[in-house]
Amino acid sequence: MKIAVAGGTGFLGRHITQTxxxxxxxxxxxxxxxxxxxxxxxxxxxxxxxxxxxxxSSLFGKLTGxxxxxxxxxxxxxxxxxxxxxxxxxxxxxxxxxxxxxxATNSGVRRFAYISGAGADPASEKTxxxxxxxxxxxxxxxxxxHFILRPxxxxxxxxxxxxxxxxxxxxxxxxxxxxxxxxxxQPVFVEDIAKAVCRAFEVEAAWGETFEIGGPDVMTMDEVxxxxxxxxxxxxxxxxxxxxxxxxATAPLLLLPKPPLTPAAVDFATQDGxxxxxxxxxxxxVHPIGLREGLERYISA
Numbered sequence: 001m002k003i004a005v006a007g008g009t010g011f012l013g014r015h016i017t018q019t020x021x022x023x024x025x026x027x028x029x030x031x032x033x034x035x036x037x038x039x040x041x042x043x044x045x046x047x048x049x050x051x052x053x054x055x056x057s058s059l060f061g062k063l064t065g066x067x068x069x070x071x072x073x074x075x076x077x078x079x080x081x082x083x084x085x086x087x088x089x090x091x092x093x094x095x096x097x098x099x100x101x102x103x104a105t106n107s108g109v110r111r112f113a114y115i116s117g118a119g120a121d122p123a124s125e126k127t128x129x130x131x132x133x134x135x136x137x138x139x140x141x142x143x144x145x146h147f148i149l150r151p152x153x154x155x156x157x158x159x160x161x162x163x164x165x166x167x168x169x170x171x172x173x174x175x176x177x178x179x180x181x182x183x184x185x186q187p188v189f190v191e192d193i194a195k196a197v198c199r200a201f202e203v204e205a206a207w208g209e210t211f212e213i214g215g216p217d218v219m220t221m222d223e224v225x226x227x228x229x230x231x232x233x234x235x236x237x238x239x240x241x242x243x244x245x246x247x248x249a250t251a252p253l254l255l256l257p258k259p260p261l262t263p264a265a266v267d268f269a270t271q272d273g274x275x276x277x278x279x280x281x282x283x284x285x286v287h288p289i290g291l292r293e294g295l296e297r298y299i300s301a
Contacts, residue, residue, distance in 0.1 A: 001201060004066045006030040006053055006100055007073030009040060011158045012115055012151075012193060016072055018042035019194035025201065030062070053096035054086075059103040068111035069104045070197060071097050071135075078160065079128065079268040080259055089131035097135035101142055111207065113147040113197055114139055118212060118275045120150055128268060136210070145207045147200045149193065149280075152214035152273040155291075156190030157298045161269070165225055166299060169234050175225060179270035180240040183221045186214030186275055189294035192286060199284040206283055212275035215288050221270075224291065231295040243270050 003020055007013040008029030020027045027046050029037060034048025051058045053073050063069060075081065075092045082088075097114060104112055114135060119126075122133035139146045155162040168175050196213055200206040219227075225238050247263035254262055261269075281287055 001067045002026045002028075002065065003068045003070060003201075004028050004030050004049065004063060005070045005072060006051070006096075007071070008043065008046070009033070009036055010072060010074045011156065011160070012074065012154060012190060013070075013072035014040055014042040014158070015156065015190045015194040016070060016115075016197050017046060019191070019198045020070075020201070021046065023198045023201070025198075028066070053100050054091055056099045056102070059099060061107075063103050063107040063109055066104075066107070066109050068113065068201070069100060069109050070113040070115070071100055072115045073097075077258055080262050080265045081127065082259070089128045090134075093128070093131035094134045094138075098138050101138055101144070105142055105144055110145060111147070111201075112139060112142075112144045113149070113200060115193070115197070116148050116150045116210075118150045118152045118214070118273045119271070126267070126271075127264070147197075147207055148210040149196055149200075150210065150212045150275065151193050152186040152188050152212070152275045154190050154193060155187050155294065159190065162187070162224070162228065165228055166232070169229060169232055169236050173236055175229070175236045175238050177221055177225055177238050177240045178246055178266060179221070179243045181270075183270055183272060184218050185221070185224070185273040186216075186218055186277075187224060187291045187294070188213055188215045188288050189297075191294075192288040196280060196284055196286045199286055203284055209279075209283075211277070211280040211284070213277050213280050213286070213288060214273070214275040215294075216290050218274055219291065227291050228295060228299075231292060231299055243267070 005017045008017045009031045030051045032052045037043045037048045116132045119129045120132035124130045246266045250261045253259035
């Protein structure tokens with residue numbers, strides 16, 4: 001099958017692309033900068049197509065001849081929004097998906113896979129949930145054969161969340177933990193997300209459905225960090241930092257050209273992410289690995 005992966009150079013997209021290629025598909029990467037593909041090992045041998053999902057005119061005619069599209073675009077500097085620069089979840093997740101979906105249907109593409117997120121809901125007060133929720137609504141209303149996947153907290157070699165703790169643990173005796181409440185999440189290895197997408201193209205009954213995917217264990221952030229430290233062979237003091245204090249401390253960062261964290265992103269980092277993956281495991285026969293096993297695959301002491 002000939003598949004176009006939008007956002008194929010990103011954290012999720014590159015692993016999805018690699019897995020689809022390994023599954024025998026002909027994959028092209030839709031990206032704003034095809035030149036950067038040469039530095040990404042997972043994309044070796046894939047064609048690059050220069051598009052920007054936030055600019056509808058850049059998509060015109062680019063999906064002709066494709067059987068399917070995978071929408072895996074993530075907000076630049078995810079999860080930090082910068083509305084003054086147009087860097088918002090609404091622009092990339094909702095509008096970007098709508099633009100790509102419109103071009104896909106106009107080009108006769110038969111299938112559309114969307115990487116959404118746990119908690120997606122058009123009625124949510126959170127911009128990230130709301131944007132993905134509206135994207136899902138647009139996909140379902142379009143009439144195209146679709147597969148929607150809602151991952152919990154994704155991690156892997158290039159993620160920008162868990163790997164921040166890795167970098168801190170290597171240099172500091174203290175590892176700060178955002179928030180003090182017992183946050184509940186199900187970390188899911190990026191390769192399992194990619195495997196689920198690839199399996200969908202092998203299971204006809206998966207189309208028209210929405211699935212959630214998460215790791216096998218519901219964990220607190222304390223447990224996640226402790227597991228990470230054990231895999232690294234490090235003994236560090238984990239310091240909980242109240243979310244309100246973090247918001248005050250990160251507010252001035254909004255003035256930076258590319259802030260590493262903002263008050264809204266603190267909310268994003270401290271949210272729960274519990275899912276029900278039973279239907280995915282049953283229909284697609286994908287059984288995500290635990291956090292320790294996932295970390296051991298790519299983290300060294």
